[in-house]
Amino acid sequence: MPHVHGPYDRKREEQNMSDRIIAELRPAALDELTEDAYGRRRAADLRRAFETPREQVRVRAPRRTLLLVAGAAAAGLAAAVIIVPGLGDGKAVAPVPGATSRTPAEPATIDARGFLLAAAETAAKAPASSGRWWYTRDRTFQRLHVDPVAYQKEIEKQVKKHGDKNADKAEILEKTGLPYAAFAEGTDELWRARAQGDTDRSRRTDDAKVTFGSSEDEARWKAAGSPKLVHSTGPQSHDGPARVLSIANPGLNMRNVDELPTSAKALERELRGLFEARPKGGGLQDFAGYLWQTGVDLLSAPITPGTKAALFRVMAGEPGITAEGTTTDSMGRSGAVLTVLGPDDRDRPDKIRYRLVIDPENANLLQYEVTEVEDDAPLLRVTLQDAGWVNGPGERP
Secondary structure (H helix, E strand, O other), X not given: OOOOOOHHHHHHHHHHHHHHHHHHHOOOOHHHHHHHHHHHHHHHHHHHHOOOOOOOOOOEOOOOEEEEEEOOHHHOOOOEEEEEEOOOOOOEOOOOOOEOOOOOOOOOOEOHHHHHHHHHHHHHOOOOOOOOEEEEEEEEEEEEEEXXXXXXXXXXXXXXXXXXXXXOHHHHHHHHEEEEEEEEEEEEEEEEEOOOOOOEEEEEOOOOEEEEOOHHHHHHHHHOOOOOOOOOOOOEEEEEOOOEEEOOEEEEEOOOHHHOOOOHHHHHHHHHHHHHHOOOOOOOXXXXXXXXXXXXXXXXXXXXXXXXXXXXXXXXXXXXXXXXXXXXXXXXXXXXXXXXXXXXXXXXXXXXXXXXXXXXXXXXXXXXXXXXOOEEEEEEEEEEEXXXXXXXXXXXX
16 A cells, blocks of 8 residues: 655655755865864864853853854863854753853853863874974073072081081071072073984073062062072073983983874873882872873973874873963963962972963963962963974074
8 A cells, every 4th residue: 555645754755855955055075164164263262262160050042043062072072162153043052061151242161171182183183293303492480499609508517517418408498598589580492312322402591580579579688688599690501411301201201202102091001100100209299290290291392293182181081180261471372271289399288289371272382380379479480482393403493
């Protein structure tokens, strides 16, 4: 018996036919054009999305507006929220994972995990590069804690009296500590050799200076006789053997850093092994703190785009890393702020805040800082001004 088409069947066939016609009329390059447009606006979307969190509310989307989730969709996480005019049915829109629902006039917010996963996608698309020396130019701003001349004199006195092993370093630091806030600022250039046999070169430029927290601090320094707080403020240059990336990671150097895994799982296994094998003592007793420090080491080094993407994914899985909105670095560049809390050298928990400032356009590290939680003045701030491969020490990208 032939099937008798009812109103519902006819409606469905008409809809299927309409869908086929639309599919045939759809330009073949539309998907590619959409991806290109998305790539062009991705950085702006991330900047808009990465705002200081507001009170979460559930809102009803206005007619002809649709919230599209961009970035890290395969992981089920939102990297950004984009408003696209001309679409939508006026129904209530559920809150986006990792984002705060908002009215159309308010920017959306995302958490650290969403941003890091989006940064991983950006990092993975960067072109690979290579060379003979890896060049970096950093501007360092560091709080000074002791009078170096007085410290050295006190060391010599105690060593002469008690012997080096019996010198009480804590007592010496307390005696020679500065009763005012003073900071040393300077620019360092470093050429790290990739090949065994080549030497590293470091250079301190001639723009080093000492500044004070306030005019009162400077007055107290002058009243103390204006002691010399840094050993030298003039240009310095030094050639020497190749260095490891950091004291905390003696096994990583310029000859093997580009061989690190490009899978997040494999890289995390590698990093946890390095964490367990690291020199003991000092702060950063947990993996979140170690990951911050190692992230600084690796993001300042010539790791491959795949390793960089894997590093961001490992960081995204670490609950100790949180987001603090956006800021501008000492050069005026805008970036997203990620932080982790840790103990200070006296092992007081949650005393120190470690901060990363990451450019949302290219996922590059712009600046890193160490501050005390109750004091905004940084103990250390390093701004990464330039980096890239060169063919010889003394050259710049």
